[in-house]
Amino acid sequence: MNTMLKKIVSSNLIGGKQGAFGLAMLAALIFIILPVGVDIFRLNLVGKYLTYAFVAVSLVLLWGNGGILSLGQGIFFGLGGYGMAMFMKLEASDPISTKIQTTPGIPDFMDWNQLTAIPWFWEPFNSLTLTIIAILVIPAAFAYLIGFAMFKRRVGGVYFAIITQAIALILSILIVGQQGLTGGVNGITDLKTVLGWDTRTDTAKYILYYLNGILLFGSIFLSRYILSSKFGMLLLAMRDKEERVRFSGYDVSDFKIFIFCVAAMISAVGGAMFTLQVGFMSPSFVGIVPSIEMVIFAAVGGRASLIGAVYGTLLVNYGKTFFSETYPELWLFLMGGLFMAVVMFFPNGIAGLWDKYARKIKFLNKIYEDEKPVAETSATPVNAEEIGAKA
Amino acid sequence: MFGYSIADISNIVVMQGFSGLSMFTVLLLMALGLAIIFGQMGVINMAHGEFMAIGAYTTVMISKVAVTYGFVSYYFVFAILIAFILAFAAGYFVEFIMIRHLYKRPLDTLLATWGLSLVMQQIFRSTFGAKEVSAELPEWMLGSFNPTPDIDIPINGVFVMVLAMVVTAGVYLFMFRSRWGLRVRATVQNRVMAGAVGINTQKVDRVTFALGCGIAGIAGAAFTTIASTGPTTGTLYIVDSFMVVVFGGAASLMGTIASAFGIAQAQSILQFFMSSSMGKVSTLLVIVGILMLKPEGLFASKLRK
Numbered sequence: 001m002n003t004m005l006k007k008i009v010s011s012n013l014i015g016g017k018q019g020a021f022g023l024a025m026l027a028a029l030i031f032i033i034l035p036v037g038v039d040i041f042r043l044n045l046v047g048k049y050l051t052y053a054f055v056a057v058s059l060v061l062l063w064g065n066g067g068i069l070s071l072g073q074g075i076f077f078g079l080g081g082y083g084m085a086m087f088m089k090l091e092a093s094d095p096i097s098t099k100i101q102t103t104p105g106i107p108d109f110m111d112w113n114q115l116t117a118i119p120w121f122w123e124p125f126n127s128l129t130l131t132i133i134a135i136l137v138i139p140a141a142f143a144y145l146i147g148f149a150m151f152k153r154r155v156g157g158v159y160f161a162i163i164t165q166a167i168a169l170i171l172s173i174l175i176v177g178q179q180g181l182t183g184g185v186n187g188i189t190d191l192k193t194v195l196g197w198d199t200r201t202d203t204a205k206y207i208l209y210y211l212n213g214i215l216l217f218g219s220i221f222l223s224r225y226i227l228s229s230k231f232g233m234l235l236l237a238m239r240d241k242e243e244r245v246r247f248s249g250y251d252v253s254d255f256k257i258f259i260f261c262v263a264a265m266i267s268a269v270g271g272a273m274f275t276l277q278v279g280f281m282s283p284s285f286v287g288i289v290p291s292i293e294m295v296i297f298a299a300v301g302g303r304a305s306l307i308g309a310v311y312g313t314l315l316v317n318y319g320k321t322f323f324s325e326t327y328p329e330l331w332l333f334l335m336g337g338l339f340m341a342v343v344m345f346f347p348n349g350i351a352g353l354w355d356k357y358a359r360k361i362k363f364l365n366k367i368y369e370d371e372k373p374v375a376e377t378s379a380t381p382v383n384a385e386e387i388g389a390k391a
Numbered sequence: 392m393f394g395y396s397i398a399d400i401s402n403i404v405v406m407q408g409f410s411g412l413s414m415f416t417v418l419l420l421m422a423l424g425l426a427i428i429f430g431q432m433g434v435i436n437m438a439h440g441e442f443m444a445i446g447a448y449t450t451v452m453i454s455k456v457a458v459t460y461g462f463v464s465y466y467f468v469f470a471i472l473i474a475f476i477l478a479f480a481a482g483y484f485v486e487f488i489m490i491r492h493l494y495k496r497p498l499d500t501l502l503a504t505w506g507l508s509l510v511m512q513q514i515f516r517s518t519f520g521a522k523e524v525s526a527e528l529p530e531w532m533l534g535s536f537n538p539t540p541d542i543d544i545p546i547n548g549v550f551v552m553v554l555a556m557v558v559t560a561g562v563y564l565f566m567f568r569s570r571w572g573l574r575v576r577a578t579v580q581n582r583v584m585a586g587a588v589g590i591n592t593q594k595v596d597r598v599t600f601a602l603g604c605g606i607a608g609i610a611g612a613a614f615t616t617i618a619s620t621g622p623t624t625g626t627l628y629i630v631d632s633f634m635v636v637v638f639g640g641a642a643s644l645m646g647t648i649a650s651a652f653g654i655a656q657a658q659s660i661l662q663f664f665m666s667s668s669m670g671k672v673s674t675l676l677v678i679v680g681i682l683m684l685k686p687e688g689l690f691a692s693k694l695r696k
Binding site: 063069071149150153154155157158159161162163165166167169170173174176177288292295296299329332333335336337338339340342343344347 | 429511
């Protein structure tokens with residue numbers, strides 16, 4: 001039993017004692033401390049933040065470890081969220097509860113926009129199975145399309161960032177513009193049930209919160225698995241010296257496309273969980289601003305650290321809620337200042353600070369000693385020579 | 392086509408084409424600054440729109456002063472100058488404080504300047520209020536002239552167009568006909584060699600960045616003649632301007648002009664025939680599509696990579 005435990009702990013998935021400690025702390029926070037410590041309203045809010053953490057985790061894969069900065073992760077979050085929202089909206093729009101409409105049985109915003117039938121692309125979302133498949137497959141297929149077009153032609157770095165940003169803009173304008181098909185700027189609202197199960201009760205909220213947490217850990221494990229494999233090493237090598245990997249005979253673009261698709265799927269799961277927990281989906285989670293904000297969550301947490309990304313998301317969003325409730329004027333200053341400070345002074349984010357100072361605490365040092373660094377922490381994305389050159 | 396006669400269509404195209412020209416000038420002025428900063432230095436300045444807003448707010452403030460002291464008819468000349476100087480100074484300062492530490496991490500300049508843009512937006516909001524403000528236009532700039540009874544061309548549009556042409560010519564002269572431009576291009580092509588032959592590359596960087604911001608300031612001054620200014624005005628144009636620069640081929644002046652023209656015209660004319668959002672969506676889609684086929688942009692400089 002003991003050897004088995006040791007084997008599990010030392011596996012790449014857990015990342016040794018150090019990785020196990022980090023995971024255990026995060027699990028304790030998400031599954032025990034927060035649910036016990038805060039009321040259900042606040043917990044629901046935390047659940048909402050944790051759905052952004054999916055995107056932050058996907059960005060750690062893509063950007064922190066792959067060197068591909070996507071400013072369009074909101075696209076995939078949105079695709080996932082809208083998929084779930086379409087399913088829930090169709091369920092909420094049964095002929096009985098919509099009988100005051102001109103055409104009963106279609107979503108209310110379609111009725112307001114003089115539509116008389118459900119558009120063809122809404123049809124698959126009548127089935128939960130198809131919806132779940134769509135939530136995973138559509139974003140991945142879309143990412144494949146974008147990735148194929150860009151990476152095969154060796155568009156990378158800054159250009160990739162700008163083009164994904166433009167695609168995020170296109171999608172959000174499209175959603176706002178096509179009010180009859182998408183609910184427009186208000187998004188898809190009044191989502192209440194999944195297969196008759198009311199998602200607004202306290203019990204349901206607890207269940208969804210835990211489901212969200214489990215899926216988030218699933219995403220972290222999946223990412224860990226990818227990063228600790230040979231593919232993960234290649235990813236790091238591509239980030240640091242892409243040409244050299246190419247000259248070694250690897251097709252860099254295929255790896256990039258693959259990781260972009262995985263990141264898209266993880267983000268989409270976050271979007272679907274968002275809709276389930278919050279009860280609506282709107283274009284304000286698709287466009288440029290949310291996409292960049294999510295990059296910031298990852299940057300604050302530490303761009304190469306999967307666990308750091310979760311803390312970064314929680315911290316920034318907590319700050320956002322706290323300050324916009326108490327000092328709304330100050331919030332943008334703080335948020336802007338935080339971006340600049342993190343980028344300039346702490347490019348490895350919270351995770352970087354943790355690595356630096358945790359060893360000074362005696363109790364932690366005991367856990368950390370004799371540990372060879374795990375993939376996650378050894379991969380310092382911004383090395384000192386780069387930032388400290390002039391400073 | 393859509394129940395319009397041929398004469399209607401040609402009038403619509405001329406008038407929409409002209410309203411496209413106003414947008415073209417703002418986009419061009421924005422993109423010129425960006426083309427210098429991004430095309431030459433590789434820095435992604437997400438706060439570029441806010442530098443434009445500095446110019447716009449400066450112009451609005453000066454117009455208020457001009458109304459009080461009665462020099463409304465010619466304040467605009469000062470406004471353009473002061474807008475340029477203020478934006479230039481702000482750019483100089485930002486380069487010194489922040490950008491120069493990030494040259495080796497171009498993607499990080501994007502995040503840091505995004506943070507900067509948030510801070511600047513909040514500064515505008517706290518100083519000038521959340522409401523949009525507009526400049527008092529001098530009388531000669533209002534009104535329009537009609538070459539034929541059906542065509543109506545606003546004078547302010549003509550004015551900003553002339554302004555844009557002057558600035559473009561100025562940028563061309565600066566970049567390709569002056570000592571300074573020579574230094575800038577030398578630094579871009581080979582930083583180490585440029586340093587070795589005695590060019591102060593740090594100073595060149597700073598002035599180049601500041602110049603790009605200064606031109607954004609002029610764009611802001613031009614902007615006040617066609618629309619009102621709010622704290623988030625800059626963000627409306629930032630993606631479009633980046634698309635202009637990338638689409639035109641990052642380091643090419645001709646490309647920037649051509650793509651600004653193409654994008655502005657396409658949007659303006661399409662927006663008449665489709666809804667405003669679909670016009671924008673289809674324009675952007677076409678650009679993204681073309682960029683996927685031809686990632687180096689329309690007028691790529693022939694470089695070996």
